[in-house]
Amino acid sequence: MGPSRLVVARDRPLIPGRPRRRKRARFALTAAVVALLVWAGNALVAADGWIGYWNAWRPFWANNTIEAQPQGEAPVLSLALQSPRARQEPLRSLAERGDRSLASDRARYLLAVDAIAREDGEAALRWLRDLEWAYGAMAPQIAQQRARAYELAGRPAAALQAWQALLAHYPYDPVAAEALYALLGNDSPYRDRPLEQRLPDTAWIERLGPRSRFAGSQSRYWQIALSHYPSHPKVLRLIEQRLQANPERPQLMLALVRHSRDADGIIGIVDKLVERYRNAERDNGEPVIQAADWEAIAQVYWQAREYGKASIAYARAPDTPENAYQVALALEYAGQQQDAKRAYQRLVREFPQAEQSFEALLHLADFASDLETLPYLNRAIADFPEQAAEALQAKARTLEGLNNQKAAAQARQRLLDEYGDTAVATQYRTRQIQQKAKAGELETALNWARALIEQNPGSRSVRQNGFWAGKWALQLGREQQARQTFRDIIAHHPRSYYAWRSAVMLDWDVGDFDSIADRVPELSLPQRRPPLPAGTAVVGELYRLAQDSQAWQRWQGEVPNATELGVERQFAQGLLRLAIGERRQGIAEIEALSERQDPQARAQYRQYRQQRRYWEALYPPLYMEVIQASAQQQQLNPLLAISIIRQESGFKSDARSSANAVGLMQLRPDTGDWAARNLGLESHSLTDPQDNIRMGVWFLRWLHRRLDGNSLLAIASYNAGRSNVQDWVEERGGSIEDADRFVEDIPFPETRDYVKQVLGNYWSYRQLYHPSTPNRLTQASAAKR
Secondary structure: OEEEEEOOOOOEEEEEHHHHHHHHHHHHHHHHHHHHHHHHHHHHHHHHHHHHHHHHHHHHOOOEEEOHHHHHHHHHHHOOOOOOOHHHHHHHHOOOOOOOHHHHHHHHHHHHHHHHHOOOOHHHHHOOOOOOOOOOOHHHHHHHHHHOOOOHHHOHHHHHHHHHHHHHHOOOOOOOOHHHHHHHHOOOOOOOOHHHOOOOOHHHOOOOOOOOOOOOOOOHHHHHHHHHOOOHHHHHHHHHHHHHHHHOOHHHHHHHHHOOOOOOOOHHHHHHHHHHHOOOOOOOOOOOHHHHHHHHHHHHHHHOHHHHHHHHHOOOOOOHHHHHHHHHHHHOOOOHHHHHHHHHHHHHHOOOOOOHHHHHHHHHHHHHHHHHHHHHHHHHHHOOHHHHHHHHHHHHHEEEEEOHHHHHHHHHHHHHHOOOOOOHHHHHHHHHHHHHHOOHHHHHHHHHHHHHHHHHHHHHHHHHHHHHHHHHHHHHOHHHHHHHHHHHHHHHHHHHHHHHHHHHHHHOOOOOOOHHHHHHOOOOOOOOOOOOOOOOHHHHHHHOOOOHHHHHHHHHHOOOOOOOOHHHHHHHHHHHHHHHHHHHHHHHHHHHHHHOHHHHHHHHHHHHHOOOHHHHHHHOOOHHHHHHHHHHHHHHOOOHHHHHHHOOOOOOOEEEEOOOOOOOOOOOHHHHHHHHHHHHOOOOOOHHHHHHHHHHHHHHHHHHOOOOOOHHHHHHHHHHHHHHHHHHHHHHOOOOHHHHHHHHHHOOOHHHHHEEEEEEHHHHHHHHOOHHHHHHHHHHHHOOO
């Protein structure tokens, strides 16, 4: 494979004319360049000499491509994940070798960013000098860093001109939002200057004719921002500041509704917008709040659970099946049952073929009495045969309530025969398995479980029920069937708690409840980030260089606040959230890909599940340096510690629970003080990652020592308390004969789920970062195929 190519086409302020006007266009281009040089030169030469002039305007001619040589990628991309102090000398060596390679350009950019972080503007300017020539794709970001460096170097005139140059050259690039805010924000160092001295003058280029995209006054830059990157955080901040100065600006209020739905105080803004402008018209007679705006308003209210207001807004949104359904559902949630019923009836009447009408029929069936229910369900089954499973299940329940057992059995049999691979059929089979097992009818339960595995192999229900089917097969003396069932669980659900338990039952050397804590494995951790699956080349480059704040700002400017992102963009956004420290939200966003129902989206999701980067995102090896050091000191498996962190805090270092547990490992202050005394810590902070991990690992090892090294009991105690766990053991005569049954019988549902989640995390981390584990899984998967 040849070298990859990173290309960003920059916005050019000059647009070529048509071929028949080539001479005129060349003349106009020459005139424009001369005018540009004269205008910029007069200002910049006075401000910062010819060097400042050249540095500020050079990006106009810079090379726009990056030839990414594979052999040059590894050093800088690995160094990017290190601390600025640790990487400074290696980066300097790469930057100063003079070969103008991609590695050298990346190193110089990182050195400049690190210099800015320590407020050394002059050093940053030295590293940024001439960088656009080879690193042209990053020219907008380089221009931004140069402006910041001038400010830190105490050269305000040069900084002002650099911001102006950035804005003039890249008005359509999201980085222009940074320049706009630097020049127009309430905290701008240039706010005392008149507006015409802050924004670059565009009058010189208007002479080129009305086709120039720069035609108009200096407010043109603001209009470009609102139309091209309105969701950029700096643009949103400017909007908020303008609304504070003049609240009567409905278009700015609407911009916040569309692009800042999670902002503090957004409900107050929406309420004011609706109250004052719900029926207002513009000068041309069009409504101020148009139909698409009402949909955005409705989504804000829905997210805030203001269902009554949401129903009113959805009613004024475009008349689509989706919005009609939301009207009815919002009315139902608001407790307005009769109005909801009429809204569902309207949906079925006006959009009879829409898939939302199937849902409406089910809701109408719920509103009706038993006898009135059946016509709605029969219509749902007849009109929507591909979705009929849920209606068949509801029909069977209704018929049972009417004491028509024969018809109910026929409906359920049709469900299993025609819709056996649906979630509804899975739920029915799961109930049958549990009922038969509880009654001691293991043979029948086993048959139901085998049908579940065959018909619904990807269902989450297969994990637990399939595992127990394997154990029941062992009890019935069917060892080969049991082993095949355990292999099926591993093949279909390799990252689950029950896959680990299946591996134990297959005698794999993966440790059991009483032995995993003492294993301190050699781990193989990723040394650099893989590429983003979506987004522009600049965002991808910033992400791989671990310039996460810059990447996230650009991403927000490039991707509007859409109600639903595509699979690739949702995955990329989850990765970026992880990178900026929103770990729980990032993991949740990536996990939510599994909920996609569209066939094409499902196919994309399944492709990602086959990729290592997907699983590394769900189980990131964060804080591993301090975890490994603390675990080695306590002789504890570090994968248990990170598994608890993932479950307890989602890697949020300042997380705080309702029980006043704090930090990564969610320690209460008294537990933290006790652990700190035993560790000899003179001072500590529960929100400091290093302190919290050291104390949490010590406490986890202490629990293992008190519970004979049993990780099941130690993890349960971490959640429910050691006294509760000891009581559960005593209730079973002081010993545990079947640890798997003990887990299922834990009386606290939260603790039962907690144990499975933490040990499922452990198994996933082991697969990803313990070199020997993936080989066994690959063999199991291959055997299944």
